Amino acid sequence: MTADRRRDLLIDLADSVHEHLGQLAELNVHDYAVPVSYAGTAVMLEQFLRHFAGYADKPHGSSTPVSGSFDLNFVEREPYGVVAVLAPWNGSLAVTASCVAPALAAGNAVILKPSELAPLAALRFGELCIQAGLPAGLVNVVPAAAEGGDALVRHPGIGKIWFTGGGQTARAVIQAAATNLTPVVAELGGKSANIVFADADIGSAAALSAHQGPLMQAGQSCACASRLLIHESVYDEFVDKFLEAIGGAKVGDPFDPMVSVGPVISEASATRIVAVVEKATRDGAGELLTGGSRMGGELTKGYYVEPTVFGDVDNNSELAQTETFGPVVSLMRFSADDDAVRIANDTPYGLNAFMHTNDLTQAHRVARQLDAGSVWINQNSRISPQGPYGGYKQSGFGRTGGIDGLHEFQQVKNIRIGMR
Known part of the structure; x- marks a missing residue:
């Protein structure tokens, strides 16, 4: 799919999310009883989709001279293919915003596994993806418990894994992903x-x-x-x-x-x-x-x-x-x-x-x-699509948001053409 088409589909999806903000917020309450006064992660989802839609046609590569040669040497960023996103029960829409949006902008397909305790808002998001015109199979929402998550991260067809949750589960995910040496990004807990x-x-x-x-x-x-x-x-x-x-x-x-x-x-x-x-x-x-x-x-x-x-x-x-x-x-x-x-x-x-x-x-x-x-x-945590978010030490590694968040879902390729 061309970059402009990918951009326009993400904007269409953001428009669809905007039309259903109230419904998504209500499903958030049903999922994990967050007060409706705080259930603003649906707005966050719309913001991230619009922000990363703008990146879809701007993932600039670079070219550089090489020592002792006039060869053409350039760097491109390519998608991983299929990205697995494992979301926690206390923020499936927040993780959908911060991970699924840049993964799609980068050109990946996504398998989103919400927690078995809170699957409703994520499932509705999957329906909105279809209604907005995204190709079938581009975004897949797969509710599952631990066995399903284990099977997902061990699957050889997964190019990269994003996990949000606790440290104990993260260790199990990393060990399972090691079966195929699949790279893992983890956003874990805190004691701030x-x-x-x-x-x-x-x-x-x-x-x-x-x-x-x-x-x-x-x-x-x-x-x-x-x-x-x-x-x-x-x-x-x-x-x-x-x-x-x-x-x-x-x-x-x-x-x-x-x-x-x-x-x-x-x-x-x-x-x-x-x-x-x-x-x-x-x-x-x-x-x-x-x-x-x-x-x-x-x-x-x-x-x-x-x-x-x-x-x-x-x-x-x-x-x-x-x-x-x-x-x-x-x-x-x-x-x-x-x-x-x-x-x-x-x-x-x-x-x-x-x-x-x-x-x-x-x-x-x-x-x-x-x-x-x-x-x-002098403020509370206000995660925005423009700023990178992630942890130090046992709070994880990798970032969502901004250009760093886009790069998490892209592989770097160097291409060199001999010039004679």
Whole structure:
């Protein structure tokens, strides 16, 4: 297919997604109970499709002279062929946006495997691909559990694999892909630090941190800012405003547009999260400031866990080092910038880092010292198609977004023609 035709089809698909934004957002709620007020990944899908449609006819190669010769030497970028995209339950549309859009723009076909826990929005996207005029078989949505995922990544017809999920599963994917030496890109979990400096707007920092921490998706996000590092001079003020922001959040039916916190994904998750809180309390990891239990009243029968905050947490504790994947956050004090950077980097993860400061020099200096693929200053994580997104350390490798995201789905070929 010519580049202009590929570009136009992606624009048509973006138009179709735009027409069905409400439906896709509703399916997101059905998939994993994210509150409809947060179910904006359908908009993200449209944005990524439009952005990468513009790249379809602009994947410029290059030419270069070679030593001791006047040969014509040029570099091209070609698709892998068939790309497998394995999406997690907590963001099938987000992964569809950040992976399927550039894979198609680069000229690949895609097999999208959503989680068996959340297949609905991805399936609807597959229908929209057909309705928008994409050739049958170009985008394939294959719901499957672990056996299906294992068969997919072992298939010799797969040119490249994109996996988003946890580290344990990533290791299994990489081992299975090694059967055919299929390259793998992995976007994994995080234990993100959120640094609040003394000069920050404390009210704004508290509100943003509450959202990025225990409230958004009930903490079930790889971008969850679960370790808050607060300068000792503003610690008490911040805690008061942080707890106030959390206490003012409405918990309940995720279809209610006023609700900020819905249930977690399953009974097993709710039980596991409460067990983490109970163990942290027994171990003396920190002071339990709020939450820590299942929700009562009319929410008793649901998978609802109270937004939970521990204060004065030991960064060496299991609570601070292990990804909880629930509405549980740890607060810690620091006294100097070097302490904040040391604590922030003292984790095996490195996906995101956050900071709140009005000192531009400090923001630049500290951002460059943080071991994280993305650093967000005075704002929450706002993944855009223009910016690369991915992790350091055990948070994975590879990038989505921007030219780096396009290049993940292209192979590089060098062609040299002898000139006599």
